[in-house]
Amino acid sequence: MNVTLVACVSLAGIVGLLAGFQGVYERYRIDSLRAGATTAGFAYLVTRAALPSLLFYAAYVYNMISSDMLVLKALGFGTGAEAVLRSKVYVRTTEKGAAGWRRCYVGLSIC
Numbered sequence: 001m002n003v004t005l006v007a008c009v010s011l012a013g014i015v016g017l018l019a020g021f022q023g024v025y026e027r028y029r030i031d032s033l034r035a036g037a038t039t040a041g042f043a044y045l046v047t048r049a050a051l052p053s054l055l056f057y058a059a060y061v062y063n064m065i066s067s068d069m070l071v072l073k074a075l076g077f078g079t080g081a082e083a084v085l086r087s088k089v090y091v092r093t094t095e096k097g098a099a100g101w102r103r104c105y106v107g108l109s110i111c
Contacts, residue, residue, distance in 0.1 A: 005060060008074035013053035015078025020048025023086065052081035 024041060025032040035041045056077040059065045065073055088107030096102040 004070055005057075008060075008070040009053050009057050011071065012056040012074040012078040012081075013049040015075060016052040016081055017045055017049035019079065019082035020045050023048075048082065048085070051085070052078045055081060 021032070021036060024036050024044070028035040036045055056065075056074055059077070060067075060070075086107075088105040091104045091106050093101050093103050
């Protein structure tokens with residue numbers, strides 16, 4: 001494995017990690033560092049870093065991406081994985097009672 005590939009796999013993971021921490025920060029604000037240091041928070045951040053790294057590495061090994069502009073592709077994998085993981089799809093609106101309506105979404109996002 002060459003140095004460029006290792007750096008790009010790491011870059012994809014770092015982008016995923018930082019984007020995952022941004023989600024933790026949006027949810028917990030002042031306590032975000034403490035939330036990230038818990039077992040669940042650490043597992044969340046590790047999975048957010050590991051997924052784009054593994055996807056990038058698999059795409060490179062199986063020749064799904066070419067070896068030119070690997071840094072840009074690594075950035076794309078990091079941000080793309082986070083975009084998919086945070087996405088929600090509008091399904092329907094249900095009546096909540098006299099108070100109004102509730103929108104129902106389906107997605108991988110936990111925030």
